[in-house]
Amino acid sequence: MPKRHAPSLPPSPPRADALAKALGAERYAFDARPEGCLWAGAFRPGALFGPEGGMAHGRVRGVDTTAALAVPGVLRVLTAADVPGANLQGIVHKDQPVLCGEVLRHAGDPVALVLAESPEALRAGLAALRADIEPLPGVFDPEEALKKGAPQVHAGRKGGNLLLGAVIEKGDARAALKSVPVLVRGEFSTPVQEHAFLETPCGVAQLLPDGALQMTVSTQSPFRDRFEIGHALGLNPFKIRVRAPHLGGGFGGKDGATVQCLLGLAALKAGGRPVRMVWDREESILAGYKRHAVRLRYALGAERDGTLVALSCRVVFDTGAYAHLGSEVMELSMEHAAGPYRIPHVRVVGRCVYTNNPIAGAFRGFGVAQVSPAFESLMDELAEKLGLDPLALRRKNALRHGDENCSGVRLTGSAQLTDCLDAVAAHPLWTTREAWRAGAPAFTRRGVGLAAVFNGMGYGRGLADMAIAKLELTEAGGFLVYNGVPDMGQGNSSAFALLASQELNQPPSAIGLVQPDTEQCLPSGSSSAGRTTYTYGNALLKACAAMRVKLLSRAAMALFCDNLEGMELLPGMVRHRPTGKSLPLAAMAGFLSRDDRVCVAEALMPVAQNPPDTGKSFFIGFPHLLFAYAAHLARIEVDELTGRVRVCDYLAVTDGGRVLHRQGFDQQAQGGVAQGLGYALLEDFRLAEGRILTGDLSTYLIPTALDLPDIASEAVEGCEETGPHGLKGVGEVGLNGPAPAVGAALYEATGARLRDLPFTPERVLTALRKKPRRRRT
Amino acid sequence: MKLSFILNGATVRLDAEPDRRAVDLLREELGALDVKEGCGTGECGACSVLVDGVQKLSCLMLAAQLEGRTVVTAAGLGTAEKPHPVQRAFAEHGAVQCGFCTPGMAVAAAGLLAENPAPAREDIRRAVSGNLCRCTGYVKIIDAVEAAARELAARKGKTEDAR
Known part of the structure; x- marks a missing residue:
């Protein structure tokens, strides 16, 4: 077996946040505990087990607060009647009550909020609450939900349970599929996935004497949160201050309000005292957002030489009780449904449907993770049918720079999937695969699979993907970067510090960071969509360029130089090279006003010009212009007796444009693959009538160090002309590869195409029973 | 009490x-x-x-x-001026992303190295398998613990040479 390659040389400088985090010195929203704070907690009666309740759909007849209010230390019990504003939250569609006053639409819906002096009093208060809820028939399957007479999740809503129906069409797929020489079809399903960030949703909030609401919260979207909170609670969003310290993970699950509106409400009723809210793990799984479960029906047609001709795809999304980002996630699914390939005739139909299941929303791989196993499985089937090498078939059809993609967008950005595939083809893990497979120990079977994947960057057309960078020369002569995009762990703030250090020619120690704070920093979109470092990075480069010119010109004045010729920015000083005269930055900071020490610049991600005449029902986000690409390879071993799959080796080759920080790049690739392997093999989210059966980390299993191989990451270095120093976002693409790569490897090992994720031992064993041991070729 | x-x-x-x-x-x-x-x-x-x-x-x-x-x-375990070799290695080898698991992970790694100064990768995997990390895929964590073990061994060697 090939040894894992040594860590790349030269080593990247350590991330700016790494040592403080390793020392335990970093402070998260979880660690905010102001003096004298109260505790707030939500009462979610639908989740109660036993005779008292447990239901996902019901009419709220009343909440009995008497016993709870009698608990010592319980100060207030708030219900829907206490919510001053619209009592509706939601990023795009405002359909989710902060507190439900009339209807429970899923098991995690809250009907009351308790304020208490201590966590103990809060627990006792919550336990003493009683809700009178009349059960209503629920609907837990999106296709059932579309049938006539199905229970309505939002009664009286125009459109019923269908949140959005949409079509993306290019050419004439229906006609083309009738006449193609080779056709493959399949039905697939992908499950709910839980983010399982280590830091559960949490924060503190306080109402200040002047009526302003301030909040420190674990959030990916502090600037947008103000509007969500303001709308829900009837507050002026500009009188809400949100701070987002380092997050203990996000992955999409903290994009949009989790605790925010509840916390804001609690603060409004706390008499000016600070309030703290921390969801425990069970509450986080119960009430948090999930990856959408999707059903997919596909047909893919090709010429005999493997040239792809037509694809049709229908997806049905279960968005759960509320819209959250359901339509937007489905948009990404549909836009990526045909894979990273050139196909002239494409028709993708999507329906995003309300049910009484938990709320689905954003999750790294945002819709793309759901379609990847399907289109890649069909590519393998096609290769087999045509007797072609699966890698060669992908290479032949791979999208390249200048091609028109399946939504009809001309790819003007970098697109180096073929280079990724070539790197896999040349890799020992691929070239030695036959010998490796033949070496399977007794009662095990081995398989090697690959996947080609991609992931769009940014918000897409119709919603400006913008960031505003702010850079300050400090009084001490250093620099402060006012980060506008939360760092949920991906290291964007360290990347910003590195960019500033390089651009300003200063040592890393001279660059400080202010983490997102709606009062000090400037609106910069959410930490999401592979756009964080790209968009804010571009803005920061502009701010650095402006700062350089500012410093050189102010120094020229002070040094009696006639122009900027020969002026250079050096560590800690500006020097006039011809004369050797210099001015320390600290001295310059002393005579510049605060206003003059600050540079602000914005950047906007480009969008597709002349957008295709399709996808009209998407409100925002269609289409995307820039994509990251990757080719993945998995070598797996299947235990014939238990059905257990062990991933022995894994390789991710990623096209993320130019690599700014190799270690950070590999971190994103490896982390995405790890979550993707969890999605492929372990994470089996179970529901029964909308109630979660895997409500904690002992039943919902995420990968441990024993479940994953040494994931190898390689970079195909290219250059995305529009990116900061040529980079593209690589946060998401890594998650999309593992499920299809493992699926392909499983087919090679077992002869069975598993089309329902995750590939649990039970499913693998069932497949093995149906397929006798394959003859080795 | x-x-x-x-x-x-x-x-x-x-x-x-x-x-x-x-x-x-x-x-x-x-x-x-x-x-x-x-x-x-x-x-x-x-x-x-x-x-x-x-x-x-x-x-x-x-x-x-x-x-x-x-x-x-x-x-x-250590301070900014004098971090524990595990903490320094975590920072240098990219073992830290969101960092929320990191203090516990560093404690687990330090505990392992106190007991087994020259662990194999599989030993490290087992030792940190009770510590979940959702960000890294563990590769760089294991790399870092290996590096810390090497540094501790080198230090020990130096101390012994000095005697």
């Missing part, structure tokens, strides 16, 4: 409910905010501390169980 134990090298004496969870005592009473909590049920390992040199989950321990013990948290 009156409780006395050593926390990160300093003796602490306080009055505590004996059935208070150790994690709450450490975080809320003693301000040891480096001790994280990710589940409260012993699944995630974020609350790991060393008790008499052995990795324990402070969410599953009660205050009374700390009586007379020596407790080390991540902040007690």
Whole structure:
């Protein structure tokens, strides 16, 4: 077996946040505990087990607060009647009550909020609450939900349970599929996935004497949160201050309000005292957002030489009780449904449907993770049918720079999937695969699979993907970067510090960071969509360029130089090279006003010009212009007796444009693959009538160090002309590869195409029973 | 009950409910905010501390169980000026992303190296398998623990050479 390659040389400088985090010195929203704070907690009666309740759909007849209010230390019990504003939250569609006053639409819906002096009093208060809820028939399957007479999740809503129906069409797929020489079809399903960030949703909030609401919260979207909170609670969003310290993970699950509106409400009723809210793990799984479960029906047609001709795809999304980002996630699914390939005739139909299941929303791989196993499985089937090498078939059809993609967008950005595939083809893990497979120990079977994947960057057309960078020369002569995009762990703030250090020619120690704070920093979109470092990075480069010119010109004045010729920015000083005269930055900071020490610049991600005449029902986000690409390879071993799959080796080759920080790049690739392997093999989210059966980390299993191989990451270095120093976002693409790569490897090992994720031992064993041991070729 | 134990090298004496969870005592009473909590049920390992040199989950321990013990948290392993080799290696080798699991992970790694100064990768995997990380895929964590083991061995070699 090939040894894992040594860590790349030269080593990247350590991330700016790494040592403080390793020392335990970093402070998260979880660690905010102001003096004298109260505790707030939500009462979610639908989740109660036993005779008292447990239901996902019901009419709220009343909440009995008497016993709870009698608990010592319980100060207030708030219900829907206490919510001053619209009592509706939601990023795009405002359909989710902060507190439900009339209807429970899923098991995690809250009907009351308790304020208490201590966590103990809060627990006792919550336990003493009683809700009178009349059960209503629920609907837990999106296709059932579309049938006539199905229970309505939002009664009286125009459109019923269908949140959005949409079509993306290019050419004439229906006609083309009738006449193609080779056709493959399949039905697939992908499950709910839980983010399982280590830091559960949490924060503190306080109402200040002047009526302003301030909040420190674990959030990916502090600037947008103000509007969500303001709308829900009837507050002026500009009188809400949100701070987002380092997050203990996000992955999409903290994009949009989790605790925010509840916390804001609690603060409004706390008499000016600070309030703290921390969801425990069970509450986080119960009430948090999930990856959408999707059903997919596909047909893919090709010429005999493997040239792809037509694809049709229908997806049905279960968005759960509320819209959250359901339509937007489905948009990404549909836009990526045909894979990273050139196909002239494409028709993708999507329906995003309300049910009484938990709320689905954003999750790294945002819709793309759901379609990847399907289109890649069909590519393998096609290769087999045509007797072609699966890698060669992908290479032949791979999208390249200048091609028109399946939504009809001309790819003007970098697109180096073929280079990724070539790197896999040349890799020992691929070239030695036959010998490796033949070496399977007794009662095990081995398989090697690959996947080609991609992931769009940014918000897409119709919603400006913008960031505003702010850079300050400090009084001490250093620099402060006012980060506008939360760092949920991906290291964007360290990347910003590195960019500033390089651009300003200063040592890393001279660059400080202010983490997102709606009062000090400037609106910069959410930490999401592979756009964080790209968009804010571009803005920061502009701010650095402006700062350089500012410093050189102010120094020229002070040094009696006639122009900027020969002026250079050096560590800690500006020097006039011809004369050797210099001015320390600290001295310059002393005579510049605060206003003059600050540079602000914005950047906007480009969008597709002349957008295709399709996808009209998407409100925002269609289409995307820039994509990251990757080719993945998995070598797996299947235990014939238990059905257990062990991933022995894994390789991710990623096209993320130019690599700014190799270690950070590999971190994103490896982390995405790890979550993707969890999605492929372990994470089996179970529901029964909308109630979660895997409500904690002992039943919902995420990968441990024993479940994953040494994931190898390689970079195909290219250059995305529009990116900061040529980079593209690589946060998401890594998650999309593992499920299809493992699926392909499983087919090679077992002869069975598993089309329902995750590939649990039970499913693998069932497949093995149906397929006798394959003859080795 | 009156409780006395050593926390990160300093003796602490306080009055505590004996059935208070150790994690709450450490975080809320003693301000040891480096001790994280990710589940409260012993699944995630974020609350790991060393008790008499052995990795324990402070969410599953009660205050009374700390009586007379020596407790080390991540902040007690090293400082910014003098980090523990594990902490330095975590930072240098990219083992840290969101960092919420990191204090517990560093404690687990330090506990392993105290017991087994030259662990194989599989030993490291096993030693940190009770500590969940959702960000890294563990590769760089294992790399870092290997590097820390090498540094500790080199230091030990130097000390022995000096004798």
